[in-house]
């Protein structure tokens with residue numbers, strides 16, 4: 001149930017996109033990954049999901065190096081939602097969600113009740129049950145995103161990695177998605193751009209800049225006026241919200 | 254949790270299995286029928302019942318009294334030809350379906366890899382330089398050429414790591430290179446008669462095929478179909494691209510190599526036997542997808558069946574369109590394929 005990054009380095013050519021990143025995700029908690037465009041969030045998440053191999057350092061799953069796992073074994077426990085993933089195949093929502101069961105099935109095994117249960121539950125939780133037979137091409141951007149989340153949940157993961165899953169979602173669905181993910185009893189790592197959402201729902205935050213971690217800790221500790229100015233180049237006033245007791249950021253006009 | 258949805262409980266599965274078996278049987282009958290019709294057509298028309306009797310006689314099930322010449326024509330020439338056509342159509346369609354799914358490009362087909370161009374170069378080299386003798390060495394040349402093109406594309410697209418677009422670009426480059434090589438050889442080394450022969454072969458012909466060819470192509474395409482079906486779910490997982498497939502647990506690099514090698518073997522076998530027949534690999538998967546949907550457990554068998562029927566019908570057309578003369582089969586498939594290609598392009602444009 002835990003993911004640990006140990007001094008990760010990942011390069012494209014000679015450019016160090018990830019440059020010595022170490023942290024540990026607390027089991028069962030939601031870890032938020034913040035940072036400006038191009039700071040290396042997507043790259044880091046790919047390393048964590050085992051999709052790319054680091055040039056130095058390692059990713060540990062429950063104390064074991066992820067590179068010692070077979071691809072399928074990783075997929076049975078780690079689900080990953082990409083930033084942009086689309087298809088030109090004429091699939092239905094239900095077909096896409098069923099893909100989540102792929103790592104749990106062998107070549108000859110049929111479709112089981114357990115598979116059915118996982119798929120239906122995932123559709124239910126993401127509010128996509130009513131659209132299960134709709135064509136992928138006919139979905140709105142937000143519905144596509146929710147279908148991806150449903151696919152990832154159908155994978156029954158113990159670690160969930162999400163790259164900006166709230167893009168394209170309307171306010172209602174942004175909130176309900178974050179609420180859903182923060183309520184799951186699994187370890188989740190989520191890249192986000194909305195700092196207030198991150199403050200409200202994440203248990204801990206990591207802030208990246210140019211491939212480094214520049215701050216990490218609880219939202220209260222991390223989200224400071226100084227950090228926002230230095231990392232995001234914005235002036236803001238931060239107060240503790242009287243409604244949810246988490247930091248709330250007022251950006252200066 | 255809703256209780257109304259139950260996708261496939263065992264009780265509901267049985268009728269679906271029965272349906273599947275029925276459809277399969279029906280399709281095989283349809284293939285049998287077009288093959289029977291195809292066998293009947295030619296300079297000497299032969300009725301379906303005679304064809305049937307010849308086959309059952311040869312299999313030792315019956316002993317009808319039959320015209321010897323009819324029996325010889327059916328058994329020695331036309332039946333093997335029609336069956337080879339069916340297997341070639343099935344194989345090319347399968348190869349096309351796999352490439353379209355792996356490369357996530359609706360316009361991909363075996364020829365995009367440049368395999369047919371490579372095969373042509375190999376065959377033309379043999380014919381023009383007068384190496385070896387007869388059809389066997391020509392086939393060998395085609396086979397070697399096809400694999401040379403495959404290796405060329407594999408190297409140029411950086412093995413399995415290159416990604417789909419690079420593979421397609423590398424394939425286009427390979428086609429250009431090998432086609433240029435073929436033209437160079439034909440224009441510099443050959444006489445007019447040789448050039449004509451080569452042209453005819455390049456455009457595809459079932460004229461010379463006999464039982465040994467059928468044996469080879471049925472084994473290759475049959476095993477190919479089985480292997481592809483083992484990868485049906487894996488191919489489904491490629492719907493959202495390589496990275497999504499990897500995150501679902503697919504070993505992307507290995508799958509790429511296995512499936513591309515498989516399409517290369519099928520295409521090379523077919524091209525070396527009957528020449529280059531275009532557009533079947535493009536047209537048939539789209540038609541099949543339109544009917545049975547994008548999931549590969551159904552799509553792949555459907556491609557094999559539709560491909561087989563399409564090719565046998567094209568073979569019939571190539572012999573009856575112009576009296577007393579047979580068109581190269583590639584001409585017929587292209588005449589059907591190009592308008593279809595246009596429709597696909599048009600629909601893609603509207604969708605985006």
Ligand SMILES: Nc1ncnc2c1ncn2[C@@H]1O[C@H](COP(=O)(O)OP(=O)(O)OP(=O)(O)O)[C@@H](O)[C@H]1O
Pocket residue numbers: 012017035036037038039040041042043044083
């Ligand atoms: N294929 C590539 N070739 C060259 N540079 C790349 C490539 N992919 C990523 N990069 C670089 O790596 C850095 C990190 O990219 P990454 O996608 O991880 O950023 P990110 O934090 O996810 O950004 P965003 O918020 O825009 O999603 C960027 O500077 C980017 O330009």
Ligand SMILES: [Mg+2]
Pocket residue numbers: 041042043083163
């Ligand atoms: Mg990103």
